[in-house]
Amino acid sequence: MENLRVEEAIEQLLMYTKAVQEAETVSLLSANGRILAEDMKAERDNPPFDRAPVDGYACKAEDLAGALPEKQVTLKVIREVDAGEYFDGTVQHGEAVRIMTGAAIPAGCNCCVRQENTDYGEDTVQIYKSMEQWEDYCFQGEDFKKGTVLLKKGTKLSFIEIGILASMGVAEVPVIRRARVAVLTTGDEVMKPGEELKLGKIYDCNQSLLAARLMDFGAELTRIDKIPDNPQDMAEAVREAAEVSDLIITTGAVSVGKKDIMHEVVRILGAQRIFWRLEMKPGMPTLFSVYEGTPMLSLSGNPFGAAVSVDLLIRPMIQKLTQDDTLRPVRKKCTLTNDFGKSVGGRRYVRAVTDGETVTIPTKIHSNGILSTMAGCNCLIEMQKGKTGSHAGEEAEVLLL
Structure with a gap:
């Protein structure tokens, strides 16, 4: 196929791109930006106990009936409970427990009084405000209940989801394996950044541009290399890359000049040639082939052509590989x-x-x-x-x- 419209080309690219099915388990922080491989279900309530949302005093609302600044209610303080501590006793009428935000509320209490509405007493406390039952009171499981599916398979994890997983007690997360992509550039005229530039040479910007954008897309780069303008060398590089890659990207050598070797590379490999040339500028001389099940997209060597193609053509392929819906074009x-x-x-x-x-x-x-x-x-x-x-x-x- 030749001279395809962009929509037709993308259709062909996706037809030969297979979604990654393999999952792997990574640490919680390493899961940021990854795609969940399975539903994540809560194994316990959160919070795992009735919890104080304020610094103050836990007590019975019935004991505070009619409390006003000019008509205080006095309660006996029987214990102080800080966050992380637990009091297994039961609070009776006329009693209160000094409590800190996040601490477990003892049995017998049905409200928490903010310390601003008290005299901050230690042995006894004067309370200046009446309360309703369960006012300023967080119930066990208020955030989520045991058995609830909190995050669905296919969710892309951001800092919020990482926080949710942490609150579930999850330390390792099952995620879809990253898309593995090789970037091979050709052109005897290009040199690596950092090398002393020789007469007649230019620096290779396509390799770095493509690699950086692929990393933006969450891909794992299996090989980044510059190959000489020799069909046999490039064919061997493609063979090696195909063993460990889901996708191979090449730049340069796709037109009809003497050094445009990618057509010969496809022939040497016995790869299936899917299309060549697109109705688009830049990036018209684009060649797409499949070698032993691995798609290979060969782009123009023009830098702006590579910059356009990576979002227009490669991005949908990575989206399908990774099942990352946030990569859908906008x-x-x-x-x-x-x-x-x-x-x-x-x-x-x-x-x-x-x-x-x-x-x-x-x-x-x-x-x-x-x-x-x-x-x-x-x-x-x-x-x-x-x-x-x-x-x-x-x-x-x-x-x-």
């Missing part, structure tokens, strides 16, 4: 604040900045080989084929990054 209709004069021969994606209501296109170079002008951009504008230009005030289709 699109909005926004109002353009400035003009963009270039005509659109095919569907085009333009870097831009949005505040959620309006969208602005940077007035700088928009070449596919230029990445620097994407700094600060948080979206792409999708322009449809045949459009002769865009103008301020028009509605634009925006893909949030």
Whole structure:
């Protein structure tokens, strides 16, 4: 298949992408950002006892009838209970227990009086306010009851869910294994950042760009490597990567030049070629193949093309692999604040900045080989084929990054 529309390409990509089924158990803090592999059910009530929500005195509401600032009620203080302590006695009429927030309320009490409404007494306490039964009183299981499913399988864990799991007493969490992705770049003209740049060479930005974005998506990088412009070398790298990866991403060497080796690599591997070329700019010379069940998406070597493709094409694949619904693309209709004069021969994606209501296109170079002008951009504008230009005030289709 050649010259597919973006929607058709994504359909093919997802058809050959299989959701990760394997689960693993990780420590509580390591589970942040991961996807639950099973329902999480409470094994006990929380709180596990009736609990004081205030600093003050636990007592019987009946003993406080008619209490006012000018008509105090005096109770005998029989014990102090701090948070973490437990008093197994029973409070009788005319008695009170000095209590701190979070402490277990002793038997016989049905309210807690805030210390601000008392004289802070130690042996006896004068109380200036009447109370209703169960006022300022937290019941056992008020947060959740034993047997309640608190978090469903497929939930993405954030700091809130981590806190809930901690309150359940969970120290290790069953989560879906991360998507394993290899990033292989090719091009004898590129060098690794940190190396002394030689004449005729450029630094490889695609590798770092793709790796960083894949980590944003929660992927585990199985291999990050630059391979020489040699079909046999790249084929061997793909073979090795396929043994440990759910997805292989390559950049460069997908067009029709002398050094565009990926077509030959597919032939050497005996991989199934699914499509080549898309009706989109940048990223038109995209090649998709499957090697022994492992999908391999080969992207253009243009930096902006790689930046567009990672969100437009790779993101849905990672979403399916990880079952992470937060990775689903988010699109909005926004109002353009400035003009963009270039005509659109095919569907085009333009870097831009949005505040959620309006969208602005940077007035700088928009070449596919230029990445620097994407700094600060948080979206792409999708322009449809045949459009002769865009103008301020028009509605634009925006893909949030």
